[in-house]
Amino acid sequence: MRDDLFNSHNDIANFRFDESVVEVFDDMVKRSVPGYDSMIQMVGLVARMYGKDNTNYYDLGSSTGAITLAISLNNDHKNNKFIAIDNSPDMVKKCQQNLSKKIDNLEVICSDINEITIQNASIVVLNLTLQFVDVSKRSALLKKIYDGLNPGGVLIISEKIHFDDNENQEQITQLHLNFKRANGYSELEIANKRQAIENVLISENKKTHIDRLKQCGFKETSCYFQCLNFASFLSVK
Ligand SMILES: C[S@@+](CC[C@H](N)C(=O)[O-])C[C@H]1O[C@@H](n2cnc3c(N)ncnc32)[C@H](O)[C@@H]1O
Numbered sequence: 085m086r087d088d089l090f091n092s093h094n095d096i097a098n099f100r101f102d103e104s105v106v107e108v109f110d111d112m113v114k115r116s117v118p119g120y121d122s123m124i125q126m127v128g129l130v131a132r133m134y135g136k137d138n139t140n141y142y143d144l145g146s147s148t149g150a151i152t153l154a155i156s157l158n159n160d161h162k163n164n165k166f167i168a169i170d171n172s173p174d175m176v177k178k179c180q181q182n183l184s185k186k187i188d189n190l191e192v193i194c195s196d197i198n199e200i201t202i203q204n205a206s207i208v209v210l211n212l213t214l215q216f217v218d219v220s221k222r223s224a225l226l227k228k229i230y231d232g233l234n235p236g237g238v239l240i241i242s243e244k245i246h247f248d249d250n251e252n253q254e255q256i257t258q259l260h261l262n263f264k265r266a267n268g269y270s271e272l273e274i275a276n277k278r279q280a281i282e283n284v285l286i287s288e289n290k291k292t293h294i295d296r297l298k299q300c301g302f303k304e305t306s307c308y309f310q311c312l313n314f315a316s317f318l319s320v321k
Contacts, residue, residue, distance in 0.1 A: 119311025145213025202232025
């Protein structure tokens with residue numbers, strides 16, 4: 085369904101992943117996140133490279149299930165469990181509907197990712213999710229993921245990022261706005277969504293992400309994909 089959630093002059097509340105967003109999420113994310121389809125495809129390819137037999141694959145903040153689906157379609161390993169977790173009951177319902185007939189060994193869990201246990205993992209993905217986690221909880225979450233990964237396992241993080249250099253920030257912001265305009269969003273929709281999401285999505289710069297990952301135990305992190313202000317990081321344990 086086409087996203088026209090912010091096409092009105094109503095009072096704008098903070099953005100929430102509720103039923104109304106679930107209905108339009110797939111359209112919204114493709115028209116708002118430059119390179120989204122490639123980002124998903126790349127996660128699938130990374131998972132193909134690093135997945136291992138007899139291990140768990142985690143999709144944290146799974147929304148409608150795009151990452152879990154990409155990982156499962158690329159998977160040529162044996163005896164894997166796919167665990168998709170989201171704290172929005174509406175998203176969890178949609179993810180179940182989308183994936184239950186397509187993936188064996190699937191568990192879709194409604195929970196705060198800060199509360200769950202990660203174990204025997206070869207792949208953990210936080211695709212556009214860490215940016216919605218309280219900044220003060222991000223290190224503890226990444227440390228828990230590090231501890232739950234087997235040696236050689238990977239964490240993939242995709243995020244909206246910002247830039248320290250003002251000119252660079254302004255240039256990329258303009259390009260991102262033009263991307264949304266080119267995808268049919270009006271000025272009103274862009275302004276309303278920005279207002280709704282401003283206190284909810286807290287972006288960080290590349291260095292902050294890479295430094296935090298190092299502090300949590302990951303020796304090497306590479307930024308292997310970027311389209312405008314959206315980047316994907318790969319960290320190997
Ligand atoms: C932008 S969406 C993720 C998109 C999805 N991973 C994809 O690639 O299509 C962010 C998701 O994270 C979920 N989320 C945010 N904070 C969470 C938390 N603390 N625990 C679990 N899920 C969370 C939201 O409900 C939402 O579905």
